[in-house]
Amino acid sequence: GQQVMQIPQYQHVQEGEDFTTYCNSSTTLSNIQWYKQRPGGHPVFLIQLVKSGEVKKQKRLTFQFGEAKKNSSLHITATQTTDVGTYFCAAWRSNDYKLSFGAGTTVTVRA
C-alpha cells in the first residue's frame, strides 16, 4: 500500500539554525498532514496541505506540498528548544481509507 518515507530519521540542530525534514511517497497523495509529538507526549496536528505546490507558514515553520503531490517538506527557521520532538507526516490512503503515518523525524536541539 501507499507509504510515506521521512528523512532524516534524526536531526540534531544547533539552536538558532535552520533545518528541513522531508516526506516522500512513490504515489500521488490526495493530501498530507503534519503532526508533532513532544517527548512523552502524543501527536498533535500541525497543518494539512491539499493543493499542488501549496505553501503554508506557522510562525517559524514552513510547510510545502510538492508540485506532483508526491512529497512534502517542513522547514524550521531559527530553531528553538521548544521545537524538540518528533515530526510526523501522514498521508491519506484512498485505497483503504486510512491515514498512514511516516516513521517521523526526531529533532534534538543543542543550546
Place this chain on the structure above:
Amino acid sequence: EAGVVQSPRYKIIEKKQPVAFWCNPISGHNTLYWYLQNLGQGPELLIRYENEEAVDDSQLPKDRFSAERLKGVDSTLKIQPAELGDSAVYLCASSQDGSSTDTQYFGPGTRLTVL
C-alpha cells in the same frame, strides 16, 4: 473543550494476563480510532469506528484483541492474553466525520508494559 481522554496512562502486567484500555473522544466526534505506536515509529491504525460501527478492523489481531464502542461514544480496547510483544503505547484519536481531510485529535495514550 476537553480533549480525548484515555485511561489508564500506564499499565504494567505479566504476560498472559488480560488488559483493557478506555477512551472518551471529543464530544460530537463521530469517528474514533485506536492506534498502536511502537518506540521510534509512527502510529499504526488498529481499528476505526464510525459511531458504533467498526468500519475498519483489518489491522486488529482478532485472536487476542477486541474493541467495542457500544453507544457510539466511549470505547474500550482489550487484549487477552497479553504477550511480550504487545508492549507499546496505545493511542486513541477522534475526528468529526472520518473524511480524508478531517483532523485527528489524539489522546495522551496508554503505555503498556508486558513483563
